[in-house]
Amino acid sequence: MKIEMTDAWCEAHGLCAGVDAELFPLDDEGYSAVGDGRAVPAGKEEVAGRGVSACPVRALRTIS
Template structure:
């Protein structure tokens, strides 16, 4: 699984960070620093999905890679 952020949509609500600060780091201004196609460690898939769904502006996405 991989997660990505659309930086043009992120409004720094930080709800993803509240779910898991390691999976969803923030930059110095409070915006998501996830980047593009960040790998999710094995066993953290549920937290990744929860963090993605917590974004109030749908700036995050999760790609299960077809699995």
């Protein structure tokens, strides 16, 4: 599983990082620094799903 992000949609709410700051890092301005295709470590799939769901503008998604 991987996490992908649509940069243009991120509004720096930071709710994803509130779920897991290591899996959903933020840049210096508070925007998501996930990038495209961040691998989700084994055992963190549920946390990844919660972080993606926390995004109020749906800028994040998981892919297989």
